[in-house]
Amino acid sequence: ADADYEFKYVILGGRVAAGYAAREFFKQGVKRGELAIISKEAVAPYERVTLSKEYLLPNQPSRLPDFHVCVGSGEERQLPEWYTDKGIELILSTEIIQVDLASKALVSASCQIFKYQTLIIATGSTPVRLTDFGVQGVDAKNIFYLREIDDADKLVEAVKAKKKRKAVIIGGGYIGLEVSAALRINNLDVTMVYLEPWCGPRLFTAGIATFYEAYYANKGIKIIKGTVAAGFTIDSDGDVKEVTLKGGRVLEANIVFVDVEARPLTSLFKGQVEEEKGGIKTDAFFQTSVPNVYAVGDVSTFPLKLYNEMRRVEHVDHARKSAEQAVKAIKASEEGKTIEEYDYLPYIFSRSFDLSWKFYGSNAGKRLLVRDNDPASGKQKFETFWIEKGKIIGAFLMNGTPQENDAIAKFARVQPGVDNLDVLKEELGLPSKEE
Numbered sequence: 001a002d003a004d005y006e007f008k009y010v011i012l013g014g015r016v017a018a019g020y021a022a023r024e025f026f027k028q029g030v031k032r033g034e035l036a037i038i039s040k041e042a043v044a045p046y047e048r049v050t051l052s053k054e055y056l057l058p059n060q061p062s063r064l065p066d067f068h069v070c071v072g073s074g075e076e077r078q079l080p081e082w083y084t085d086k087g088i089e090l091i092l093s094t095e096i097i098q099v100d101l102a103s104k105a106l107v108s109a110s111c112q113i114f115k116y117q118t119l120i121i122a123t124g125s126t127p128v129r130l131t132d133f134g135v136q137g138v139d140a141k142n143i144f145y146l147r148e149i150d151d152a153d154k155l156v157e158a159v160k161a162k163k164k165r166k167a168v169i170i171g172g173g174y175i176g177l178e179v180s181a182a183l184r185i186n187n188l189d190v191t192m193v194y195l196e197p198w199c200g201p202r203l204f205t206a207g208i209a210t211f212y213e214a215y216y217a218n219k220g221i222k223i224i225k226g227t228v229a230a231g232f233t234i235d236s237d238g239d240v241k242e243v244t245l246k247g248g249r250v251l252e253a254n255i256v257f258v259d260v261e262a263r264p265l266t267s268l269f270k271g272q273v274e275e276e277k278g279g280i281k282t283d284a285f286f287q288t289s290v291p292n293v294y295a296v297g298d299v300s301t302f303p304l305k306l307y308n309e310m311r312r313v314e315h316v317d318h319a320r321k322s323a324e325q326a327v328k329a330i331k332a333s334e335e336g337k338t339i340e341e342y343d344y345l346p347y348i349f350s351r352s353f354d355l356s357w358k359f360y361g362s363n364a365g366k367r368l369l370v371r372d373n374d375p376a377s378g379k380q381k382f383e384t385f386w387i388e389k390g391k392i393i394g395a396f397l398m399n400g401t402p403q404e405n406d407a408i409a410k411f412a413r414v415q416p417g418v419d420n421l422d423v424l425k426e427e428l429g430l431p432s433k434e435e
């Protein structure tokens, strides 16, 4: 079939990675009409992390255009005009439903055909729906997931409209924690439900989780652990009325928020490109197994040089940096040049209530909790170090100053040697305990 549109570069996906890739194309030099972003969403690329945080607050919530990329990294905000100005095509509200990497063509839901010379896949990830776990009554109204800005709008609408105001949050990861806090600030009655023995199980130690759970309890959030949602009951309007937990307990609920797991959006490319660990496999320049096809952000599985392993990372810092790396690599290869391999230091952050933490590096090995993790002490500041094979390899800091955050990032990158934990404890000169 003939192409309706043809571009030198196409970015498929329109959020974090796409926006940062566009900026890097602009920095490196791109001619008018050479680059297009194709996105299912109706708005220009934005910082997704806002959706579970400032977007949900009752007072002065964040709204577009406030959080278009690249405000998250302190750079120029790219409004729709920014793209027009640079001659970058923003093709919005356009879902691609078919991809043929061999003939370099993308087909949209309205049957338009887009051709490209170089493709950057930035389709990201999407929350797994409870439907996939065979839970009863999942079609009830007022069961929410957070994928796009539309989802956040629907949640906000429900929060504003509901009179009974009972919310159940399913999933104890950092997104569940953020949304719980936002709904509590909206004065809802909030109960969190999760299977694991403590919140943030993928990253948090018992010491970090103990702090969080006590802090949340003080804010009036109830926590039920060790169980999952087995089903929902629905009222005559089709709205959710109750959540039945495995084990039989029933919770009243007018709003349910679910964040249990995310899945990378790779299905369009199945069988056309190599995959690994659930993502699209790339090299250190985010080139996939198919020439001139790159994959960045949540969807890519790339070599994490620091730990000498292949990894997929679902965090915004990597979405930004991988996008920049891919564009630099594309531009360099056109000039017959090479660039340095991606050398990423994993970095995650989260904010809720007046808590803000950062984590750098790897959470393997022994753990040392430094300072005071009792929220009742009023300090709300502590760190945790992970120590493996005689080196500090990971660091978490609650409510650090920018300078302190830089310092822990450096630890995780440089991996200072620790012959003996007792010596380290003494050197720190602060209260600390092994976990």
Ligand code: FDA
Pocket: 012, 013, 014, 015, 016, 017, 018, 038, 039, 040, 041, 048, 049, 050, 051, 052, 094, 095, 096, 097, 122, 123, 124, 125, 126, 146, 147, 175, 265, 268, 296, 297, 298, 299, 313, 314, 315, 316, 317, 319, 347, 348, 349, 350, 351
């Ligand atoms: P992302 O998923 O953001 O974007 C994918 C884009 O592709 C979307 O625009 C989508 O519509 C489009 N798309 C997909 N398929 C398509 C198709 N077939 N046709 C057209 N378009 C298509 N991280 C962190 O470090 N700290 C934090 O505090 C948070 N907070 C946070 C909150 C919430 C609610 C979420 C969901 C996620 C976070 N994250 C986070 C994770 C972070 O937001 C995430 O890593 C990045 O958004 C990934 O960016 P990408 O651009 O790779 O994918």
